[in-house]
């Protein structure tokens with residue numbers, strides 16, 4: 001194995017090697033974007049395996065997305081070849097949580113076949129509970145409660161642990177009671193939500209020390225990517241697993257970057273990374289400074305921007321690569337023109353024969369995607385949407401999945417409710433209410449209640465006939481579960497239920513697309529072993545597949561879901577005040593919110609290997625209303641000597657760029673772009689104030705000096721400008 005080891009270690013720099021080869025004891029790799037943190041994790045796994053320090057099953061690696069887990073699996077496969085039998089436990093916290101919970105479901109009051117609810121199911125369930133309390137759902141929306149519950153779960157707070165003051169935020173103090181009701185209801189449904197996948201594991205470990213001990217002994221090596229974005233629940237979970245008896249060594253390796261902490265709004269605590277060496281005494285902290293991903297200008301731009309944040313550790317970053325092309329800044333009239341010109345640029349890339357898989361459009365808010373989707377459909381440019389409003393969340397896909405969930409587990413009430421009258425078969429709300437009453441009285445699932453009810457006189461003959469035929473259908477489909485491949489079964493179910501026909505008869509513009517999506521759904525099932533395997537995957541995917549992963553296509557996704565990824569060319573549209581930085585973050589979290597937005601911008605720019613393209617539109621439709629916009633303050637924070645004003649822009653407005661970034665004066669001139677920036681006075685005043693703030697921090701620091709301690713000028717490609 002020595003020769004093999006040399007192979008995969010040879011390409012690493014000394015610091016990376018140290019992080020890979022320090023196998024005993026806690027290790028923290030704290031380093032900027034593109035410095036090879038993920039690569040270190042992957043190589044470390046290969047190293048552990050090739051030195052036979054552990055069997056694959058004794059390694060647990062936690063990634064941030066399922067996509068990252070898949071990629072890591074592939075890379076490890078390549079590094080260690082066929083020599084290793086089995087695979088490490090590799091997945092997100094949630095996926096790992098499911099795996100553990102399925103094995104010990106009974107210990108936390110669940111049955112092994114429990115269902116995983118998504119947000120939509122969660123909200124439907126909460127609506128019922130809210131109605132039962134006679135609370136006005138219009139005034140106290142279920143989504144608001146769902147948000148509160150998620151927040152508590154992220155902080156590992158069970159209903160009895162929610163601080164007294166916090167329960168009052170929803171419906172005058174009923175929030176916590178509803179949270180408790182909700183948990184009770186989940187148990188009777190044999191269901192969990194996403195947050196429970198972490199909370200229930202923590203409970204399992206705490207209440208069953210022998211189970212915990214078993215996993216502590218099993219996982220001899222723990223590895224965590226994107227550690228800066230772990231929340232309290234994930235942190236506790238990990239701490240429990242990493243606990244050792246005194247004198248035992250903790251083999252835990254976490255990698256992260258405080259500048260890329262972008263999930264604060266979802267409960268992530270960047271403090272977790274900052275106190276690593278307190279949690280794991282004797283931890284070795286490794287810093288990586290060489291960026292292997294991006295060209296000099298891109299790196300300089302990102303470093304300059306993030307230097308505007310105050311709450312950061314500060315890191316050195318350099319590249320030995322070439323300066324490359326300057327990131328381009330382009331102003332457009334509105335979002336339609338933005339989509340049009342980005343479409344044209346991508347077609348240009350296509351004509352050059354470069355792969356579209358290497359092109360990404362990273363948006364701040366998912367509503368921005370539609371404009372691109374529309375445009376790309378029009379010009380026939382293949383694209384895929386990753387994250388956000390996903391393929392699997394589309395109406396028709398969700399309906400189809402509900403049918404399949406009912407076939408796989410007839411006690412799945414939420415799924416049953418969703419499709420009982422879709423397509424319409426005369427089983428409306430009144431019937432559903434009867435079924436509900438019956439089910440509740442007998443403590444049975446709806447499907448079961450329906451079976452009983454069709455034998456009684458409680459239903460009108462027509463209704464009874466419709467319900468009977470639906471039940472018979474389900475019985476027949478379920479009986480074919482083990483006989484037909486799941487994709488054939490799915491096709492059959494969609495045909496025989498009348499669901500496909502419903503869309504075939506539909507005259508709306510979307511119907512054709514919906515039918516295609518259904519086809520795509522069925523096709524995507526082929527690669528799974530069973531229907532339940534497929535459904536489990538669906539419950540877990542945080543990134544959409546289904547659009548043909550192998551096809552050459554542009555990726556459209558939110559900045560949040562781009563974390564950890566890289567592309568040759570990255571388009572960053574919508575750099576406007578209110579959209580990016582997002583007004584909500586500013587309103588809700590003030591300065592901290594602004595800094596998190598800036599980290600998001602840093603993540604965005606650092607996804608690019610060779611080309612970064614920033615856009616801002618003078619007009620944008622937000623919530624259906626056209627609004628004039630002001631360029632993002634982040635535009636003004638870009639370093640003038642590393643950024644190019646793109647053609648098409650009304651360049652006169654910008655004048656020559658100095659070395660100190662786009663300053664106030666340039667911004668003033670930008671306002672004179674004809675009628676583009678008819679900003680309401682207050683908004684302009686606000687933007688100018690923030691600009692002045694930003695400007696203040698430039699004082700006395702221009703050009704390269706502004707990198708300060710965070711960007712080592714003169715190392716690598718930054719000399720001579």
Ligand code: ATP
Pocket residue numbers: 011012013016031032033034035036037038039040257260291292293563564565566606
């Ligand atoms: P992020 O913070 O964005 O998650 P990261 O620190 O995890 O970035 P990686 O994705 O691991 O960085 O690496 C960035 C790129 O640099 C990848 O293409 C990787 O293959 C490459 N790379 C990393 N280390 C080396 C090396 N020693 N030699 C050559 N290429 C490297």
Ligand code: MG
Pocket residue numbers: 037038039225564
């Ligand atoms: Mg990474």
